[in-house]
Amino acid sequence: MRLIVGLHHLELGGSQLNALDLAVSMRDYGHEVAVFGNYTDRPGPMADLVRSHGLPLIAQRHGAERLGKTMPARPALSRALARAAREFRADLLHVYEFSVGLDAFFGAHVRRGLPVVTTIYGMRVPRWMPRYGEIIVGTQQLVEEAAAFRARPTLIEPPVNTDSDDPAATDGPAFRAQHGIGAHEILISVVSRLEPDMKAEGVLRTIRAVELLDDVRVRFLVVGDGPSFADVSAEAQRVNTALGRTAIIMAGSMGDPRPAYAAADIMVGMGGSALRAMAFAQPLVVLGIRGFFLPAGPDTVGHFLREGFYGIGEGDVDAAPLAEALRTLVDDPALRAERGRWGRQLILDRFSLKAAAKTLNEVYERALAHRVPARRRLSEGARVAGHKAIADSLSDGARQRVRRLLG
Known part of the structure; x- marks a missing residue:
């Protein structure tokens, strides 16, 4: 054919x-x-x-x-x-x-x-x-x-291509070093096209959540480009100025974003990017629109398997609840490891x-x-x-x- x-x-x-x-x-x-x-x-x-x-x-x-x-x-x-x-x-x-x-x-x-x-x-x-x-x-x-x-x-x-989207197949530490991210720092990452109708909202909310966390260990890496890049960059600069450090890194688009997945400690995102994050054994918080977010885990997977790795909230875009969900993962390395193993196995079992x-x-x-x-x-x-x-x-x-x- x-x-x-x-x-x-x-x-x-x-x-x-x-x-x-x-x-x-x-x-x-x-x-x-x-x-x-x-x-x-x-x-x-x-x-x-x-x-x-x-x-x-x-x-x-x-x-x-x-x-x-x-x-x-x-x-x-x-x-x-x-x-x-x-x-x-x-x-x-x-x-x-x-x-x-x-x-x-x-x-x-x-x-x-x-x-x-x-x-x-x-x-x-x-x-x-x-x-x-x-x-x-x-x-x-x-x-x-x-x-x-x-x-x-x-x-x-x-x-998900589980052969190439595998933490063992990509050098995450080298990527961290390239972007000046220390081994002791906790890196939250997103790989997303920055579009005003859907994806930029969640990225902007995560930037504000990192500002609310105000934790010197935490940095947020944004990989992607699109119509909303300038708006997201401006918000990143505002938060960096407010915190007095480069907490938000705007990396732009990558032809091969696998190192960004492998380098993270926590991923946020939606759709195919969320699935790739789990393939890399990363703990995940799924983003949507109108304020939606939900950590991926055994207790929430039913929602995602029926409706997709996405959601529509009630319109409350306050970043504080998202900040608390991220804080739970930031403060608990054992939970991060457990969620990462669970997510990788889910991808192997269902999304190959x-x-x-x-x-x-x-x-x-x-x-x-x-x-x-x-x-x-x-x-x-x-x-x-x-x-x-x-x-x-x-x-x-x-x-x-x-x-x-x-x-």
């Missing part, structure tokens, strides 16, 4: 790293695999990572653009993805996140009938998404929610890349076996376009009310 994997973008992020790990696994299954990704100014770190794994990269320059209210897909990217599929002679497209899913659906699928598999590692599956075709989601909750209005999705929890790759190969086989007639492709395209246009015309409050009504 000839396969193109379409990335959300070429910046470093959990979805893109998961996509690359699975793309390499599919190549190891014997498939011919190429990777498609778009960028705004210049290709991000994912471009080099894709090439370093020996996969051909189709990088498409595309200006920053949101899906418009009158257009269900981005015309330029839709055409570029269809052209890439034609030139690569692809049998199937596997794309990540719903924006690229729409580009693939309205281009290569509706026009040419090429099968499309879409992975959504976000927190919801929009009701305007196509009702047929293979969709992969990352939580059991999303499987159940989406099955109410479309063909049942497949659950593939964000996989090998198991995810086997399930994904089965999804591909089903997608190739299901050919959709042109008439149905056109009618479903019209439904998706109309439904999305109506949804986009509603205010945020109206959309929330409709979602509650529909369950």
Whole structure:
């Protein structure tokens, strides 16, 4: 099988790293695999990572653009993805996140009938998404929610490459020395794209929690870049000035962030980054939005296995409760070690890349076996376009009310 994997973008992020790990696994299954990704100014770190794994990269320059209210897909990217599929002679497209899913659906699928598999590692599956075709989601909750209005999705929890994401495979002490972090200091780390809509909030809250801890042993390392980098850096500088020391280190983006995971004593984060933290046997506090945080452990794992390593709080973004949760780990090295061992074992037992790759190969086989007639492709395209246009015309409050009504 000839396969193109379409990335959300070429910046470093959990979805893109998961996509690359699975793309390499599919190549190891014997498939011919190429990777498609778009960028705004210049290709991000994912471009080099894709090439370093020996996969051909189709990088498409595309200006920053949101899906418009009158257009269900981005015309330029839709055409570029269809052209890439034609030139690569692809049998199937596997794309990540719903924006690229729409580009693939309205281009290569509706026009040419090429099968499309879409992975959504976000927190919801929009009701305007196509009702047929293979969709992969990352939580059991999303499987159940989406099955109410479309063909049942497949659950593939964000996989972890436990061979490379292993504390024994990376030199954490060297990374600490490089950043001037002493062996006696307790390093809290986060590896995250800094985006205003989701991830920056938790990082900013952690910076303020470190300020409240006011413990000379504690330092916080932020690895990542993105639209909110300047705002996060400004807050880091404010806290460093207030504490009179460099408590917060802004490391920027890393092509290979594994040393940052291995060097930490405590990790904070969400999604795929949270899973990688546990693979490195690090105690973890999961962050979300609207003030959510929850330490990962045997007593909280049920929440994460159902809803994902993420959460939505009640809107109280006071950093004091998070500071106390971090203090518990800072002051108890035995608890840190215990949580680290537990997390590593959970990843080995449930989130291995090998198991995810086997399930994904089965999804591909089903997608190739299901050919959709042109008439149905056109009618479903019209439904998706109309439904999305109506949804986009509603205010945020109206959309929330409709979602509650529909369950």
